[in-house]
Amino acid sequence: MHAYLFPGQGAQFPGMGKNMFEKSKLAQDYFERANAILGFSITDVMFEGSSKDLKQTKYAQPAIFLHSFIRAKTMGKDFSPDMVAGHSLGEISALAAVGSLDFESALKLISRRALAMQKVCEIENTGMAVVVGLFDVIVKDICKHVDGIVVPANYNALHQVVISGEKKALKEACDKLRPGAKGVVDLPVSGAFHSPFMEPIVEEFSSAVEETEFKKPICPIYQNIAGRPSDSIALIKKNLIDQLTHPVMWRHTILHMVEDGATEFTEVGPGNFLRGLVRQIDKNVEVCGIS
Numbered sequence: 001m002h003a004y005l006f007p008g009q010g011a012q013f014p015g016m017g018k019n020m021f022e023k024s025k026l027a028q029d030y031f032e033r034a035n036a037i038l039g040f041s042i043t044d045v046m047f048e049g050s051s052k053d054l055k056q057t058k059y060a061q062p063a064i065f066l067h068s069f070i071r072a073k074t075m076g077k078d079f080s081p082d083m084v085a086g087h088s089l090g091e092i093s094a095l096a097a098v099g100s101l102d103f104e105s106a107l108k109l110i111s112r113r114a115l116a117m118q119k120v121c122e123i124e125n126t127g128m129a130v131v132v133g134l135f136d137v138i139v140k141d142i143c144k145h146v147d148g149i150v151v152p153a154n155y156n157a158l159h160q161v162v163i164s165g166e167k168k169a170l171k172e173a174c175d176k177l178r179p180g181a182k183g184v185v186d187l188p189v190s191g192a193f194h195s196p197f198m199e200p201i202v203e204e205f206s207s208a209v210e211e212t213e214f215k216k217p218i219c220p221i222y223q224n225i226a227g228r229p230s231d232s233i234a235l236i237k238k239n240l241i242d243q244l245t246h247p248v249m250w251r252h253t254i255l256h257m258v259e260d261g262a263t264e265f266t267e268v269g270p271g272n273f274l275r276g277l278v279r280q281i282d283k284n285v286e287v288c289g290i291s
Contacts, residue, residue, distance in 0.1 A: 001082040001083065001260075001261040001262050001263060001264070002080065002081060002082050002083075002262070002263075002264045002265075002266065003081065003082065003083045003084065003085065003257050003262040003264065003265045003266070004072070004079070004081040004083075004084045004094070004097070004265075004266050004267075004268055005084070005085055005086070005087070005090070005094075005265055005266065005267045005268070005274045005275075005278070006068045006084070006085070006086035006087070006090035006091070006093035006094045006097065006267075006268055006269055006274075007064060007068065007086075007087055007090050007093075007267065007269045007270060007271055007273055007274050008064065008086065008087040008088030008089040008090045008091075008248075009057065009060050009061060009064060009088060009089050009189055009193070010187055010188055010189055010271075010273070011064055011269060011270040011271035011273055012054040012055075012059075012060045012063055012064055012188075012270060013051070013054070013270060013271070014048075014049060014050060014051055014054060015046075015047060016046050016047075016054075016063060016064075016067050016270050017031070017043070017046045017047065017063070017066060017067045017070070017270075018046070018047040020067075020070055020071065020074065021043065021047070024074050026070075026073060026074055027070050027073075027074055030066070030069070030070045030073065030103065031043050031066065031070070033103070033104070034062070034066055034107060037104055037107050037108065037111075038062060038107070038111055042059070042062055042063060042066065045059045045063065046063045046066070046067075051188070055188050055189070055190055056118065056190060057114050057117045057118045057121055057189070057190050057191065058111075058114045058115050058118040059114075060114070060189075061089050061110050061111075061113065061114035061117075062107060062110050062111055062114060064089060064090070064093070064269060064270060065089065065092060065093050065096070065106065065107065065110050066107070067269050067270045067291075068090065068093040068097070068268050068269030068270070069093055069096050069097055069103065069106070071268050071269060071290060071291065072097040072268050073097075075268075075290065079097070079268075081097075081098060081218075081219050082219055082261075082262070083219055083220045083221070083222060083229070083257055083260070083262060084097065084098055084217075084219060084220075084221050084222070085221065085222040085223070085224075085253050085254075085257065086221075086224075087154075087224070087248060087250055087273075087274060088154070088193065088194065088224065088243070088248050089110065089113075090269070090274075091221070091223060091224055091240065091243065092106055092109060092110055092113075092240070093106075093269065094221055095214070095217060095221060095236070097268070098217040098218045098219055098221065099215060099217055099218050100214050100215050100216065100217040100221070100233075100236065101212065101213075101214060101215075102213075105212050105213060108212075109208055109209065109212050112204075112205065112208040113205055113208065116201040116204050116205055117191060117193065117198065117201065118190070118191075119201070120191055120197060120198060120200055120201055121190040121191035124166065124191065124192065124197050125166060125167045125168075126164070126165060126166050126167060126170070126191050126192035126195075126197050127164075127165075127167055127170055127186060127187070127189065127190075127191070127192060128153060128162055128163065128164045128170075128186070128187040128189050128191075128192060128193065129162070129163055129170060129173075129174050129184055129185060129186050129187060130154075130156075130160065130161070130162045130163075130183075130184070130185050130187055131160070131161050131162070131163060131174075131177050131181050131183075131184050132159060132160050132181060132182045132183040132184070132185075133159050133180070133181045133182030133183065134159060134161070134177065134180055134181050135158070135159065136152060136155055136158075136161045138180070139152055139161045139163065139177060140152050140161075142173055142176050142177055143163055143165075143173050145176075146169050146172040146173045146176070147168075147169060147172060148165065148166050148168055148169025148172070149165050149166055149169055149195070149196060149197070150163055150164065150165030150166070150169040150170050150172075150173045151163065151164055151165060151195050151196070151247070152164075152247050153192070153193060153194035153195055153247050153248065154194065154247060154248040154250060155247055155248065155249050155250060155251050155252065156248075156250045156251060156277050157250070157251050157277050157280040157281055158251065158280070158281070159182075159280075160277070160280070162187065162248075164192040164193060164194055164195040164197075165192050165195060165197070166192065166197070170192075174186075193244075194243070194244070194245065194246060194247050194248055195245065196245060198244040198245050199244075199245055201244065202241065202244055202245065205241060205244060206241050209237050209240055209241055210237070214233045214236060214237060215233075216233065217236075220260075221236065222253045222256060222257055223236065223239040223240075223243070223253075224239070224243050224246075224247075224248040224249060224250070224253065225239045225242050225243060225246055225249065226239075226249060226252070227249040227250075227251075227252030227253035227254075227255070227256045228256055229256075229260070250277060251277075251281055254277070254278055254281045254282065255281065255282070258282050258285060262285065263285055263286065264285065264286040264287075264288075265278045265285055265286065265287050265288075266287075266288050266289065266290060267287075267288075267289040267290070267291075268289075268290050268291075269291065270291055271291065272289050272291070275287045275288065275289050
């Protein structure tokens, strides 16, 4: 069985999507529609913007969605998933790619999500860091014993956990984790995603989700909250909302997909982060990417 994966924030890079725009009329049409829907030129930011520009949540999230969604569409009939999953933001990309959301609805929902997150990022001095080489229980325990709020945000692989919190507490946790870890690196994001710091926007994003029309996806989508396939629209919507303040259970997601028959994984969108994680989680499956 063939699983398709969609990346989240952090996968952005200057020039993203430009090659698709130049080579595909279908891609051009989607990009031009996106500019009209968003009310500004996201293509200018994607094609000509700097890393600093693309680090801003309000630009990064729609840019990554567009890169992933349009790439899936340009595959035509070659895009034939038996199951899908998306990492954080990528969950909405996955839902759109398998027909649960139409293009305009998905882009508007992502824009509202991104703008709400951006507001929190501008108020709170927060960030995220990835910790490599330590078991998650160790990372979680150290996070509990720092002065301030910092929590595990992404359980990416057996020895890779992303932590999220206020900058001072994040630095203290990183300093304590660094001696035993293979690496501790700040991430190119502007806030503490998947943490209690996102609580102020839950109501706003909940309204956006409830106002959006969802359809039953053409194949199972494995969502971040528990890494299990969601079998109803009501559950899909609930999980999207809960994801804001809860960790991404990525390792569990991949393990459950393999358990349910996945033997081949294809990452669709910018970067190669997810395929690297899949190789760490299960070395027996086939992994490739379409960027």
